[in-house]
Amino acid sequence: MTPLFYREQEQFYVSVDCIILGFKAGKLYLLISKRKFDPLMGYDTLMGGFLRHDESLSETVSRVVWEYTGIEDVYMEQVGTYGDISRDAGERVVSIAYYALIDMELFDETLCKKHNARWHELEQVGELIFDHNLILNDTLSILRRKAANLPIGFNLLPEKFTIPQLQALYEAIYQTPIDKRNFRKKINEMDILEKQEDKDKSSSKRGAFYYKFNKEKYDQLLQKGYYFSL
Amino acid sequence: MTPLFYREQEQFYVSVDCIILGFKAGKLYLLISKRKFDPLMGYDTLMGGFLRHDESLSETVSRVVWEYTGIEDVYMEQVGTYGDISRDAGERVVSIAYYALIDMELFDETLCKKHNARWHELEQVGELIFDHNLILNDTLSILRRKAANLPIGFNLLPEKFTIPQLQALYEAIYQTPIDKRNFRKKINEMDILEKQEDKDKSSSKRGAFYYKFNKEKYDQLLQKGYYFSL
DNA sequence: GCAAAAGTGTTAGGTGTACACCCATGA
DNA sequence: TCATGGGTGTACACCTAACACTTTTGC
Numbered sequence: 001m002t003p004l005f006y007r008e009q010e011q012f013y014v015s016v017d018c019i020i021l022g023f024k025a026g027k028l029y030l031l032i033s034k035r036k037f038d039p040l041m042g043y044d045t046l047m048g049g050f051l052r053h054d055e056s057l058s059e060t061v062s063r064v065v066w067e068y069t070g071i072e073d074v075y076m077e078q079v080g081t082y083g084d085i086s087r088d089a090g091e092r093v094v095s096i097a098y099y100a101l102i103d104m105e106l107f108d109e110t111l112c113k114k115h116n117a118r119w120h121e122l123e124q125v126g127e128l129i130f131d132h133n134l135i136l137n138d139t140l141s142i143l144r145r146k147a148a149n150l151p152i153g154f155n156l157l158p159e160k161f162t163i164p165q166l167q168a169l170y171e172a173i174y175q176t177p178i179d180k181r182n183f184r185k186k187i188n189e190m191d192i193l194e195k196q197e198d199k200d201k202s203s204s205k206r207g208a209f210y211y212k213f214n215k216e217k218y219d220q221l222l223q224k225g226y227y228f229s230l
Numbered sequence: 231m232t233p234l235f236y237r238e239q240e241q242f243y244v245s246v247d248c249i250i251l252g253f254k255a256g257k258l259y260l261l262i263s264k265r266k267f268d269p270l271m272g273y274d275t276l277m278g279g280f281l282r283h284d285e286s287l288s289e290t291v292s293r294v295v296w297e298y299t300g301i302e303d304v305y306m307e308q309v310g311t312y313g314d315i316s317r318d319a320g321e322r323v324v325s326i327a328y329y330a331l332i333d334m335e336l337f338d339e340t341l342c343k344k345h346n347a348r349w350h351e352l353e354q355v356g357e358l359i360f361d362h363n364l365i366l367n368d369t370l371s372i373l374r375r376k377a378a379n380l381p382i383g384f385n386l387l388p389e390k391f392t393i394p395q396l397q398a399l400y401e402a403i404y405q406t407p408i409d410k411r412n413f414r415k416k417i418n419e420m421d422i423l424e425k426q427e428d429k430d431k432s433s434s435k436r437g438a439f440y441y442k443f444n445k446e447k448y449d450q451l452l453q454k455g456y457y458f459s460l
Numbered sequence: 461g462c463a464a465a466a467g468t469g470t471t472a473g474g475t476g477t478a479c480a481c482c483c484a485t486g487a
Numbered sequence: 488t489c490a491t492g493g494g495t496g497t498a499c500a501c502c503t504a505a506c507a508c509t510t511t512t513g514c
Contacts, residue, residue, distance in 0.1 A: 005267040006321040009280040011241035014313075014324055037235040050239040053322060057313035081311045081326045083244075083287035091236040092283060094244055094324070096311045164466070181468070182504065204465040206511040394493070411495070412477065434492040435485040 013093045014051040016060045017132065019079065019139045020069065022104035022119060023156040026168040029104065030125055030136070031068060033117035039089045044125075046132045047117070048095070061098045068117050070108030075155035076100040077146070079139050087131050097135045099143060101155035123175075147173050151192065154213040162200045162208035163187065192218045243323045244281040246290045247362065249309065249369045250299065252334035252349060253386040256398040259334065260355055260366070261298060263347040269319045274355075276362045277347070278325070291328045298347055300338030305385035306330040307376070309369050317361050327365045329373060331385035353405075377403050381422065384443040392430045392438035393417065422448045 020031035035045045049064040051057065058076065065074050079097040087093070104119070112118060127133065147153055153169050154161075167183050187193060192214050199207030250261040265275045279294040281287065288306065295304050309327040317323070334349070342348060357363065377383055383399050384391075397413050417423060422444050429437030 003268055003320045006243060006323075009243050010283050012244045012281065012283075013236060013239050014242045014244065038233055051242065051313070051324070053240050053242075054315070056315055057311065057324070078310055080308055081287065083281070083326070085284070085286055090233045093236075094281070094287070094326075096313070096324075162466090179504070179506085180466085181506085184467080185469090199466095201513090204511090205513045206464085206466055208466060392493090409478070410493085411479085414494080415496095429493095431485090435487080436483070436491080436493055437485080438493060 013091055015048050015093050015095045016051065016057060016064060017046045017048040017082075017095050017097045017135055018061055018064050018076075019097065019099040019136060020047055020065060021099060021101055021122070021143075021156065022107065023169050023172065024104050024119075026172060028122040028156075028169075028172045029119040030122045031117055032120050032125070032128065033068075033115055035129060036116070040129045043129045044120075044127070045129045046097075046135065051096075057096055058098075061100065065100050065102070068111055068115055069102060069106075070111050071102050071106050074100045074102050075152060077142070077152075079135065079142055082131055082135060084131070089130065097139065099139045101152060103156065103158050105158045122172075144173060151190070151213070151218065157213075160196060160200075160210040160212055162203075162210060164203070164208050165200075166211075190221070192221065243321055245278050245323050245325045246281065246287060246294060247312075247325050247327045247365055248277040248279075248291055248294050248306075249327065249329040249366060250277055250295060251329060251331050251352070251373075251386065252337065253399050253402065254334050254349075256402060258352040258386075258399075258402045259349040260352045261347055262350050262355070262358065263298075263345055265359060266346070270359045273359045274350075274357070275359045276327075276365065281326075287326055288328075291330065295330050295332070298341055298345055299332060299336075300341050301332050301336050304330045304332050305382060307372070307382075309365065309372055312361055312365060314361070319360065327369065329369045331382065333386065333388050335388045352402075374403060381420070381443070381448065387443075390426060390430075390440040390442055392440060394433070394438050395430075396441075420451070422451065 022029045022031070031047055032044050033047065034042050047064055047068050049060055049067070051060050055063065057078075061076055062072070062074070065076070066072055076098050079099055081094065081096045083094040085092060087095070125133075125136065128136065143152075147170070153166065153173065156169060157165060163184060164180075166187070167178055167180060170183070171178055193211040194214050196210035196212060199209050201207040252259045252261070261277055262274050263277065264272050277294055277298050279290055279297070281290050285293065287308075291306055292302070292304070295306070296302055306328050309329055311324065311326045313324040315322060317325070355363075355366065358366065373382075377400070383396065383403065386399060387395060393414060394410075396417070397408055397410060400413070401408055423441040424444050426440040426442060429439050431437040
């Protein structure tokens, strides 16, 4: 039974917009699709979905990410909420934006076609509908700030990855070259990587050792209040 | 005319919760009130209000801040959005939290009584309704991070203030003492303060020079991409 | 044997941090 | 004259950023 005071209030459509990011061959990719309904049907849009009464915000995001990628349990983070009166050309919609970092190797290609979705190179994303370009820019600011302090980048890599891959990821996030000796030193100091026996020979003859991210050690560091900076 | 696709979606009550902060005599204060309706009538709550169709989010925040303080044009910043299914005991409400920094000297006392609102010392705020303690904690994290890089603290001070006042503010935000020589050095390097002729003699016999915040110089620095850190 | 990427240490400069004394004034 | 808070400079530790060569191996 809804209390009286609430019933006097106005109600709104609430959506989530998902900035789904992946990383492959030294480049960051954004998942976008052609909008499937009017207004602006056919234009490029971020992935999104409407909030339902039986879902929390993060459950809606999980549902949307799962629908389009087939992946569960992704790393996600709230970016912000966009509520200008006319931001959505169709109706008043308050939208909460989240970014999600996923391992592109786990991605289900068939869902891509089903939804008219595609991975677009992040640096060359063109015009998106509504305020989605603004949302994307806000996301990148947050991601850059966040990635400088916490090793969230691991969420964009497969379970086993090489140091040069990790470095290329950070170079893609910051759009700037990084000195590899300094980078390795920093990463080693953190002591959250586990060197594997085998090497990745796909990008060089010599091959680069694989590493795994050690979540336990990472959590321990966080407990101690340790704070990284790259 | 609402497009068909939207009409099939569910709608929600949307509110804003405002963390209204002030600073006085070396201490930070939070504006809270007794809730005026059920459920949980009479319990301590953050200031809030429901979103209306003719308002953007920030307009709702401005309205709420104005209703309770009589102040317009406050510095505000979005904290995040809280959307768990049962976070509000009365109904499903999605709430967007903003913090606002105000100059307590401009505050209208009469509105306080009218709304059963009061300034509560931030360090001693007790239990608040719903997830408001969580929201408050998230706010303080954001405020501390933000204040380290940008001189947003000026929004909590009157137009004319002294360096010891400014330092006390930062000590209150970080809950830690700061070396005054180092603090002055940092502030001077920024070169965004204008020394006044007159002194504040209220807290010492010698008196401390007043300063004003120079917004033009500050904006210039931001343009250049300059980045502070305290 | 050579091209191409992986891997490895050192140094100089700058930044943050700790620290102690004199000054101005009202009571 | 003394108690109180305002105001000032320096030295050391640490961190950041710049820099070049050797190793491995498939072709």
